[in-house]
Amino acid sequence: MFNVTRLAEVPECLSRGNQYNHQQVVSSLKTMFFEKCYLCERNDIQDVEVEHFNPQQAGGGRTDWNNLYYSCSRCNSLKSNTHTKLLDCTDANIDIFRKIRLVMTVAPDDDVLVEATDKNPCEQTQNTVRLLNECYNSTNTALRGVSREALIEQIYEYMIAFMNARNLLKKPSTGRTIKQGAMETIEAMLNVTHPFSAFWRWQYLHDSFLTEHYSNLENGF
Numbered sequence: 528m529f530n531v532t533r534l535a536e537v538p539e540c541l542s543r544g545n546q547y548n549h550q551q552v553v554s555s556l557k558t559m560f561f562e563k564c565y566l567c568e569r570n571d572i573q574d575v576e577v578e579h580f581n582p583q584q585a586g587g588g589r590t591d592w593n594n595l596y597y598s599c600s601r602c603n604s605l606k607s608n609t610h611t612k613l614l615d616c617t618d619a620n621i622d623i624f625r626k627i628r629l630v631m632t633v634a635p636d637d638d639v640l641v642e643a644t645d646k647n648p649c650e651q652t653q654n655t656v657r658l659l660n661e662c663y664n665s666t667n668t669a670l671r672g673v674s675r676e677a678l679i680e681q682i683y684e685y686m687i688a689f690m691n692a693r694n695l696l697k698k699p700s701t702g703r704t705i706k707q708g709a710m711e712t713i714e715a716m717l718n719v720t721h722p723f724s725a726f727w728r729w730q731y732l733h734d735s736f737l738t739e740h741y742s743n744l745e746n747g748f
């Protein structure tokens with residue numbers, strides 16, 4: 528997951544009725560969440576849904592601006608009304624990326640690793656780990672099996688780009704110009720605006736070559 532700063536300006540349409548998925552709301556959320564699902568971090572979402580962080584059945588405001596989040600249909604469906612008391616990515620007091628480690632698998636059919644980084648994680652962290660584990664790995668219905676496959680393929684595509692750039696930096700025969708381009712590729716992927724940025728940040732932090740020779744790349748997070 529990734530941190531965002533909620534826009535202070537509340538979409539005017541929310542004060543006029545109960546249409547929480549009005550175009551103004553969706554547009555504001557899209558900008559605020561860098562066009563990414565706030566849970567899985569997929570971008571270029573064709574199946575956008577406005578998600579209620581605190582379910583309406585549990586008292587979450589239907590048109591409360593602070594309760595509306597940008598989500599893909601897969602994650603919104605998996606979260607539903609059953610996952611509550613989660614880490615809030617709009618809370619500036621929480622460095623949400625460092626609370627949960629995400630590691631891509633070598634084989635596409637294996638589960639993505641989702642784990643808390645604290646030895647004694649709080650309830651919100653544990654609940655969020657459980658939800659993200661479902662978001663990345665659940666195949667409990669035929670449709671979720673298909674959507675999971677598509678999600679993993681997208682992550683894999685970027686994983687290959689990261690590793691190709693890393694290999695260029697490692698290779699002694701790589702020229703200066705190409706190395707600069709490779710470094711900029713990794714730098715871009717570590718940026719919070721990039722799809723699946725949490726994966727690439729953990730990939731970087733667990734790579735001693737990158738952290739030792741390109742330690743400046745961590746300055747962005």
